[in-house]
Amino acid sequence: MARIDAHLHVFAKVSSEFPRETTQSCPADREEPVEKLMESMAEHDIDQAVLVQIGGAEFEQHAYLKHCLKTYEGKFRGIGLVPAECDQPGEHMDRLAEDGGIIGFRLGAMGGPTDPLAPMDVKTFDTYPIWKRAAEKDYVLWLYPRAVDAPACAFLIDAFPQVRVVFNHLMICPGEGRFAWDAFGRPKIDTPMPPITRHSLTNLFQYENVCVLLSGQYAFSKEEYPYTDLAAWHQTLRGKFGSDRLMWATDFPWILEEPGYGNLVNLMDELIPDLSDKERQDIMGDTAKRVLRFR
Secondary structure, eight states: OOOEEEEEOOBOOOOSSSOOOOOSSSOTTOOBOHHHHHHHHHHTTOOEEEEEOOSOSSGGGGHHHHHHHHHTTTTEEEEEEOOTTOSOHHHHHHHHHTTSSEEEEEESOOOSOSSTTSOOOGGGSTTHHHHHHHHHHTOEEEEOOOGGGHHHHHHHHHHOTTSOEEEOGGGOOOOTTOEEEOTTSOEEEOOOSSOTTHHHHGGGGGSTTEEEEEOOHHHHOSSSTTOGGGHHHHHHHHHHHOGGGEEEOOOTTTTTTTTOHHHHHTHHHHHSTTOOHHHHHIIIIIHHHHHTTOO
């Protein structure tokens, strides 16, 4: 059985070797190095992981991610970012992916109409060139769409059924003005449960190329661990997509202080206690191994 943490972040202190953007949560002198992650993984028998770029979308800002992928080749897969105003997104994607460690790219805004009743011509969407290049080069697209972009997702997925798509963080789409930081310095997103955007997204189960990350629970729950107010939504995703299209993830490093890496490893048995052995194996790693082609 593979055990894969399918979504997390690592970053170095700002330096000439590892430039990055700084934010309130990631000031210049903060670091969450990959070796610190690997200690938690080893302690809890996690074999591999997906490192998602943080700290900027420019090519040079991916330096630490590329360093981690090269230093620990085979241990990780990488998800990069594309600058919002990139004139040649395909070339940017190819340049980042040329070493083989970065296998996909994370998108937020879809760049299409925000009116769900507007004409949906995907060739006019700002992200159309990204989807087109993903289809051409077999890149994964890692989606964390805004609520206003939820209706557009189905049109892009329908246009590119060959692109592997992974919806982040329980397929929940943050609404405008709903983002904050909690007392532990973690993202906190005020959203009703089940999410209103479910009406736009859960029917995407019909597309076999769509998977969902079971992650980020701390950001959406109104309760402390084990976030039992999210249990029904986990069961809904299980029922819609099946365990072979669900992936478990911790969202390291935001969970280290509270509730702790080990509690996240055990979270699926808290929220979906009736998992069969096969379902547990799928969610805890086999789906990620197959879909993301870990060796």
